[in-house]
Amino acid sequence: xxxxxxxxxxxxxxxxxxxxxxxxxxxxxxxxxxxxxxxxxxxxxxxxxxxxxxxxxxxxxxxxxxxxxxxxxxxxxxxxxxxxxxxxxxxxxxxxxxxxxxxxx
Amino acid sequence: xxxxxxxxxxxxxxxxxxxxxxxxxxxxxxxxxxxxxxxxxxxxxxxxxxxxxxxxxxxxxxxxxxxxxxxxxxxxxxxxxxxxxxxxxxxxxxxxxxxxxxxxx
Numbered sequence: 001x002x003x004x005x006x007x008x009x010x011x012x013x014x015x016x017x018x019x020x021x022x023x024x025x026x027x028x029x030x031x032x033x034x035x036x037x038x039x040x041x042x043x044x045x046x047x048x049x050x051x052x053x054x055x056x057x058x059x060x061x062x063x064x065x066x067x068x069x070x071x072x073x074x075x076x077x078x079x080x081x082x083x084x085x086x087x088x089x090x091x092x093x094x095x096x097x098x099x100x101x102x103x104x105x
Numbered sequence: 106x107x108x109x110x111x112x113x114x115x116x117x118x119x120x121x122x123x124x125x126x127x128x129x130x131x132x133x134x135x136x137x138x139x140x141x142x143x144x145x146x147x148x149x150x151x152x153x154x155x156x157x158x159x160x161x162x163x164x165x166x167x168x169x170x171x172x173x174x175x176x177x178x179x180x181x182x183x184x185x186x187x188x189x190x191x192x193x194x195x196x197x198x199x200x201x202x203x204x205x206x207x208x209x210x
Contacts, residue, residue: 094193
């Protein structure tokens with residue numbers, strides 16, 4: 001299986017993070033990972049098609065928003081909160097807090 | 106000439122703003138308007154093609170990031186800082202400050 005590439009903390013670029021989070025499904029995924037706990041990818045938005053989710057995982061991983069870990073045939077995901085907080089202090093909290101507010105989209 | 110549609114403050118959605126700013130040219134435009142002053146669109150990134158810029162103005166306007174005013178055959182642009190600060194307090198400062206830092210992208 002191919003190695004999953006993750007940018008280093010210093011390689012994470014603001015414009016890529018904004019583009020990754022600038023999609024309703026990907027914003028939802030970030031929200032689902034907001035607690036910081038690692039989650040099995042199949043648990044998150046199970047009603048979306050697998051190919052669409054594969055595309056979104058990749059956009060989030062390559063921009064540096066999530067970390068993907070393979071274990072056997074399963075993929076586990078974590079939000080890279082620490083790295084994002086180092087690079088863009090406050091951005092993630094601001095985005096997740098807003099998204100979480102009742103009535104906010 | 107068609108009326109330029111601008112979303113009202115309440116209609117501005119986080120995901121649309123993130124998507125609009127998640128592009129290097131559009132981030133650059135927002136930076137060029139950061140002072141808050143209205144600018145003639147031809148002054149901003151004059152080396153980019155007109156059709157590409159038209160696409161970017163539209164993405165920024167429809168998401169609620171900029172206000173476009175037509176005067177004769179010219180378009181003038183302003184950053185909707187007040188509206189964005191009401192909807193997503195701190196987001197614009199965070200994005201523009203980071204982008205402005207030497208070496209930051």
